[in-house]
Amino acid sequence: MGRAGALRIGRQRRGAAGYAAADERACVSDGAAAAAERVARESYGRLVARLAWQWRDLAAAEDALADAFAAALRHWPEQGVPDAPEAWLAAAAHRRLLHHARHVRLTLDPRVTALLDEAEPEAPERQTVPDARLQLMFVCAHPAIEANVHAPLMLQAVLGLNAKVIASAFLVSPAAMAQRLVRAKARIREAGLRFEAPEARELPARLAAVLEAIYAAYTLGRHALDSPADDLREEALFLARLAAQLLPRQAEAWGLLALLLHAESRRAAQFDAEGRFVPLAAQDPAGWRDDLIREAEAALWTAAKLRQPGLFQIEAAIQSAHAQRRATGQTPWRAIAQLYGVLVQHHANLGARVGQAVALAESGEPAAAVALLDALPLEAAGYAPYWVARAHVLGMAGAPGRQAAVQRAIGLTDDPRLRDFLVAQLG
Structure with a gap:
């Protein structure tokens, strides 16, 4: 559903309760609406993860949170924005789940019985995964859910991203991604899957997703323009560090951490x-940040010692080679080309081939x-980095078509900063 979806459904449900659109605009103050938007942007993923973990039901958690946002849009303009809006929303969603549990007579379930007082349930004494968000991500990789929707479901359910944003990360249309997510949630409901925390022995098989x-x-946070981009990057880095600590014998976890640290080291x-x-x-x-480069190199070395080759380790090695320029002043392009050759042998996606x-x-x-580049499939025509690379390569080869490639790249680029850079290349 995502953050925007929760707010949208909240407004729809408030309207269904008898508020006309004009009354809504008069009732909801700018301050209250802005507070709801901010909490949705910053805390949606944490709230869903927490509720889904406690109640073992993703769909119910999302519905309860949508109702909580509806209640916020009703009450905050009149009562004022609470000092702890995230806690207010969590409590409202929790009450909704309690009410639903009573209504459908699930009180014989010990897990629900323990929640029938209005207090927040305590976490189990022994947790396989020490962070609720990461735990819910492992839950989303349940083998009963189609593999191609594992990662998108995590991005929506845990981090609160919408289908359009998620689609851009996987190079599919927003409509196709929305359909995948809808089918996945329907499958969860039809199969009656409970969002139980996986056991430790199940984690390695779910780690790749x-x-x-x-x-x-x-990646989405890195290319976003708005302020939540920093939060998304930081959250991804936090989760990458946590995954490596949780599964220290899994080399790809260290490989991903190294890759993200190298990228983060150059952000400024x-x-x-x-x-x-x-x-x-x-x-x-x-x-470039030397502390992050050193941490990245240590993570990559840890991965190498485990002798479990993987794609993230190869990508991290490519970024490590780029980082050598900080010490030598030269970029080892021949070694980088060889690393890309290995990457393409195992995972020939568009990004790797470009x-x-x-x-x-x-x-x-x-x-x-x-x-x-000429040999790439037709879908490359809609991939902006392909045209950027094509323009660069044609220029180096002295071949015609560079200007046209830059123009195609400009037409496919949403980021105005990158578009301005490309426009300058036309000169």
């Missing part, structure tokens, strides 16, 4: 003082890079 979702969350150098985009090759390595083409061109083989 969890890491994919964490990586997608960081990605834009100049005027907010203009600076491509990696033009960044001043002195602006990266391989750029590395080939930079290492002195622009003609081979053009041929590689």
Whole structure:
């Protein structure tokens, strides 16, 4: 459902209770609406994770939270925004779940009986996963749910992202992603799946989907323009660190952590003082964070010692090679091209193949890079990084078509900072 969905349904349910649209606008003050928006943006994922973990039911948790937002939009304009709005919403959703439990006569279930006093239930004494959000992510990777929806379901249920945003991370249309998520939730209801915490022995088999979702969350936060982007990046980094600590014998967990740390180390150098985009090759390595680079290298070395090769480790190794420029002043393009070749052998997605083409061109083989881009499937035509890379590679090869490629990239780019950079390339 997501944060925006909770607010939207909240407004719809308030209207169903008898409020006309005009009365809503008069009743809901700007301050109360802004507070609800802020809590939805910052806390939706934590609230859903907490409620779903306590009640073992994702759909019920989302419905209860939507009702809580509806109640907030009714009461906050009259009573004032509470000092702890997140706690207010959690309590309202909790009461709704209690009421529903009584209504459907589930009180014979010991887990529900324990909740029938209005107090918040205590967590089980022994938890497999020490963080409710990460625990719910492992739950979303239940084998009864289709594998291609595991990571998207985590992004929606745990981090509160909507289908349109999630679709951009997986290179599918928003409509297709929405259908996947709807089918997944229908499957959960039809199968009567209870959101039980997985046992420790089940975690390694579910880890790949969890890491994919964490990586997608960081990527979405990295490219977003609004202020919650920082929160999403920080949350992804927190979850990556926690996953590595939880499963220290799983090399890919350390590989993902290394990859994100290398990306985060360059965040401040990605834009100049005027907010203009600076491509990696033009960044001043002195602006990269040395502490994060060292932490990334330690994580990558930990992964290597486990001798479990994986995709995130290869991607982290590519970023590690880029980081060498901070010490040597040179980018080892030949080694990077070789690493991309290994990555493409195991996971030939568009991003990997585009990266391989750029590395080939930079290492002195622009003609081979053009041929590689020419061989990509038709779906590359809608992928902005493909056209950015094509323009760069054609320019290095001295081949025609560079200007047209830049124009195609501009048309597919949403970020105005990157669009301004590309427009400058036309000159």
